[in-house]
Amino acid sequence: MTNGDASMGNTRTIVSLDNIEKSFGDNVVLKDISLKVAKGEVVSIIGSSGGGKSTLLRCATLLETFERGSLAYGDMIVARKEPDGRAVYLGKDILKQARLKFGLVFQNFNLFPHRTVLQNVMDAPIRVQKRDKGEVEKEAHELLSKFGLGGKENMVPCELSGGQQQRVAIARALCMNPEILYFDEPTSALDPELTQDVLKIIRDLAKEHMTMVIVTHEMTFARDVSDRIVFIDKGVIVEEGSPEQVIDNPQHERTRSFLRKIYD
Amino acid sequence: MSASVKAAIKQGLFTALALSLVTTFVSPLFAGALTTDVTTAKGNETGSDNILGGTPTRVTWEAVVDEGEQVVGVDVVYPQGSSFSDESSIKVTVLDGTTRMNPENTASLDAATTTAKVNFSEPLQSGLRLRLEMYKVSLPNVDGAVSLNGTYKLADGTVKDLGASPSIEVTYASVAEGISNWLDQQPFVQAWNSVTFLRLFFQPQLIVSSIPTVATGWLISLGLVLVGFPLAIPLGLIAAFMKISKARILHILAAIYTGVVRGTPLFLQIYIAFFGLPLLGININQYVLSILVLAFNSGAYLCEIFRAGIQSIPKGQFEASRSLGMSGTQTMFSVIIPQTVRRVIPTMTSEFILLYKDTSLLAAVGVMELMLYSRSIVSLTGNMTPYIVAACFYLIVTLPLIRVVGNLEKRLALADNGGGAPKKKRKGRRDAFSQMREEISSTTETIEAAEQKVAEVQVETAAAMAGDASVAIDTNAAAARAQERHEATPTDTDERGDAS
Ligand SMILES: Nc1ncnc2c1ncn2[C@@H]1O[C@H](COP(=O)(O)OP(=O)(O)O)[C@@H](O)[C@H]1O
Ligand SMILES: [Mg+2]
Numbered sequence: 001m002t003n004g005d006a007s008m009g010n011t012r013t014i015v016s017l018d019n020i021e022k023s024f025g026d027n028v029v030l031k032d033i034s035l036k037v038a039k040g041e042v043v044s045i046i047g048s049s050g051g052g053k054s055t056l057l058r059c060a061t062l063l064e065t066f067e068r069g070s071l072a073y074g075d076m077i078v079a080r081k082e083p084d085g086r087a088v089y090l091g092k093d094i095l096k097q098a099r100l101k102f103g104l105v106f107q108n109f110n111l112f113p114h115r116t117v118l119q120n121v122m123d124a125p126i127r128v129q130k131r132d133k134g135e136v137e138k139e140a141h142e143l144l145s146k147f148g149l150g151g152k153e154n155m156v157p158c159e160l161s162g163g164q165q166q167r168v169a170i171a172r173a174l175c176m177n178p179e180i181l182y183f184d185e186p187t188s189a190l191d192p193e194l195t196q197d198v199l200k201i202i203r204d205l206a207k208e209h210m211t212m213v214i215v216t217h218e219m220t221f222a223r224d225v226s227d228r229i230v231f232i233d234k235g236v237i238v239e240e241g242s243p244e245q246v247i248d249n250p251q252h253e254r255t256r257s258f259l260r261k262i263y264d
Numbered sequence: 265m266s267a268s269v270k271a272a273i274k275q276g277l278f279t280a281l282a283l284s285l286v287t288t289f290v291s292p293l294f295a296g297a298l299t300t301d302v303t304t305a306k307g308n309e310t311g312s313d314n315i316l317g318g319t320p321t322r323v324t325w326e327a328v329v330d331e332g333e334q335v336v337g338v339d340v341v342y343p344q345g346s347s348f349s350d351e352s353s354i355k356v357t358v359l360d361g362t363t364r365m366n367p368e369n370t371a372s373l374d375a376a377t378t379t380a381k382v383n384f385s386e387p388l389q390s391g392l393r394l395r396l397e398m399y400k401v402s403l404p405n406v407d408g409a410v411s412l413n414g415t416y417k418l419a420d421g422t423v424k425d426l427g428a429s430p431s432i433e434v435t436y437a438s439v440a441e442g443i444s445n446w447l448d449q450q451p452f453v454q455a456w457n458s459v460t461f462l463r464l465f466f467q468p469q470l471i472v473s474s475i476p477t478v479a480t481g482w483l484i485s486l487g488l489v490l491v492g493f494p495l496a497i498p499l500g501l502i503a504a505f506m507k508i509s510k511a512r513i514l515h516i517l518a519a520i521y522t523g524v525v526r527g528t529p530l531f532l533q534i535y536i537a538f539f540g541l542p543l544l545g546i547n548i549n550q551y552v553l554s555i556l557v558l559a560f561n562s563g564a565y566l567c568e569i570f571r572a573g574i575q576s577i578p579k580g581q582f583e584a585s586r587s588l589g590m591s592g593t594q595t596m597f598s599v600i601i602p603q604t605v606r607r608v609i610p611t612m613t614s615e616f617i618l619l620y621k622d623t624s625l626l627a628a629v630g631v632m633e634l635m636l637y638s639r640s641i642v643s644l645t646g647n648m649t650p651y652i653v654a655a656c657f658y659l660i661v662t663l664p665l666i667r668v669v670g671n672l673e674k675r676l677a678l679a680d681n682g683g684g685a686p687k688k689k690r691k692g693r694r695d696a697f698s699q700m701r702e703e704i705s706s707t708t709e710t711i712e713a714a715e716q717k718v719a720e721v722q723v724e725t726a727a728a729m730a731g732d733a734s735v736a737i738d739t740n741a742a743a744a745r746a747q748e749r750h751e752a753t754p755t756d757t758d759e760r761g762d763a764s
Binding site for chain 1: 580584
């Protein structure tokens with residue numbers, strides 16, 4: 001992937017969500033959420049369980065549809081906001097193009113169990129992006145060995161540890177050369193000793209200025225890696241700002257009590 | 265069991281049970297030439313076409329002493345491949361016209377050279393008829409004519425060749441008939457058969473002699489299911505896609521199909537197809553129709569298996585695929601279906617087992633398959649042994665497959681639990697059922713249908729083994745199906761109808 005150009009002033013917006021409202025039945029899960037992520041930026045989303053963090057990522061990655069607000073990837077509007085605030089999704093073609101802009105890493109990896117490690121990484125670039133097989137294979141090998149998975153190309157996911165599986169999942173997402181990578185609690189399903197391997201990879205990606213949105217409970221990691229921290233509680237963004245502001249010096253009582261719980 | 269029954273089995277069955285009782289014991293014809301030039305051969309009793317080779321039989325040989333000859337001895341030589349046993353015997357008769365003479369003689373059967381030797385202390389005068397009746401001697405096991413040769417001795421000591429006798433038509437007896445005949449002679453078999461239960465259910469000769477016939481039925485049953493089942497697969501797949509499709513009408517059509525087929529006995533479906541279609545003027549070859557009915561029936565069960573299989577794939581797989589930009593179709597064909605196949609193979613195998621056993625229901629409409637072939641020998645012999653043989657023929661297919669299902673389940677469980685490829689460790693010999701039960705209960709993520717099916721197989725097999733359909737009293741749907749299918753098993757009363 002191209003190195004980010006954060007130094008150039010974060011001018012380009014990769015994704016913007018505006019006034020998102022999402023409910024499941026009567027349960028309003030996201031209330032008037034707005035979030036913009038600039039190129040090269042690393043945003044961490046924190047908050048207690050059930051707050052709507054995953055739902056937000058799923059809305060951004062088109063796995064869920066929201067009722068109100070708008071969503072755009074760069075100049076490409078995916079869901080337009082009507083004057084009355086209702087969201088109107090654009091056609092299938094646009095959604096298909098939008099899907100190529102991002103990658104998503106799941107809490108429980110979701111690797112394809114019937115495919116080898118290499119096939120997991122190569123399938124989508126070849127099938128979806130119709131890229132040259134040789135080129136994709138080369139890139140896949142590079143990514144895998146960069147992530148410490150050299151030699152595991154022909155194994156199937158169930159032969160790998162959780163940490164290794166998650167690294168394959170990250171390689172799989174990256175091989176599509178997305179503009180932005182979403183992580184939904186990438187280390188929550190891992191044993192503590194395997195967590196660090198995965199976090200290290202994300203740190204490395206941050207150094208390369210990969211644009212990322214990370215839902216995480218790893219506060220130390222979030223503070224180190226993030227340009228911005230967003231605290232979500234009960235479907236609203238309660239507080240957002242630099243790690244120093246939000247983690248070390250939270251302004252809101254809800255943020256404080258959440259952090260207190262985390263550190264206890 | 266007599267050779268006549270064996271012959272009947274061989275002949276009668278293949279001509280759709282036309283009963284022709286062949287009486288080998290009282291059949292042979294035969295004769296040879298004796299003296300110098302005038303020899304007469306005379307067939308003994310009414311000849312039959314079915315003199316089985318290699319089978320103990322009665323041979324009669326006659327000759328007339330020529331003018332001027334004085335015969336003191338005769339050696340009748342059986343052709344190569346004939347055999348005498350301890351039970352073989354010879355009877356000598358000398359006739360003067362119609363008057364029985366009783367000249368002093370020594371007669372013996374030499375097993376080593378298969379020669380019947382007769383010597384007279386007083387020479388036989390010309391015009392006398394010499395008749396040799398040889399009991400329980402076996403002619404060569406060939407298809408075709410055999411004849412007896414030999415020599416005779418005159419009073420002056422000269423030895424002359426007998427002319428070739430008129431020939432006997434011998435029918436080739438199969439290996440099974442041969443073994444069966446051999447068993448007939450064995451004292452341990454006779455001891456075994458003296459126990460009524462053993463004779464009626466496990467008669468060695470009948471086991472052996474019914475194998476070829478039952479095997480024919482087995483091949484037909486296997487053929488029906490091997491053609492029918494692959495046809496059911498696409499049918500089931502299409503129905504499964506219809507069932508999970510968002511289009512209401514497709515869903516309803518598939519639901520009607522699976523509901524009706526699964527909700528009625530296969531037995532009834534067979535009756536409707538075999539008696540209903542001809543009423544409409546549609547006449548289809550009964551084997552083709554059998555295959556169609558089996559496929560139509562099994563398709564409905566496979567539909568549910570496939571649907572459950574597809575729906576058992578974790579949602580995360582769809583999401584991962586979609587987030588990688590794959591279209592709905594790409595997701596289906598490259599992510600969901602391959603995983604579904606792995607998951608449904610054990611259940612499909614169970615369905616195959618059920619369908620294979622269900623071919624027996626076709627006996628009710630006169631389709632000659634495993635069940636009906638064995639039944640025909642039963643009705644011919646009044647002995648249960650052919651049913652036991654039939655059971656074995658069902659089991660040689662089902663037991664290995666039940667084992668396969670168990671192993672596949674284990675594999676699946678391991679893969680689902682992320683336990684890596686299954687190691688080649690065997691937990692010793694356990695019986696198939698308890699093994700399956702164990703594997704099923706350990707398969708946390710296994711689709712519900714799989715469990716149902718296996719439960720069904722267990723129940724059915726248990727019922728089959730107990731010989732009692734009422735074992736299947738479990739209330740779940742699977743067991744109900746097993747029971748339903750059992751109840752439909754044809755009884756021994758003739759309900760074949762006119763379809764054949
Ligand atoms: N598919 C769904 N159907 C109904 N309710 C859902 C669904 N997904 C999430 N929710 C609800 O939305 C709320 C937010 O969930 P989620 O976004 O998973 O929270 P978080 O990721 O912050 O823990 C929860 O109350 C949850 O019960
Ligand atoms: Mg979550």
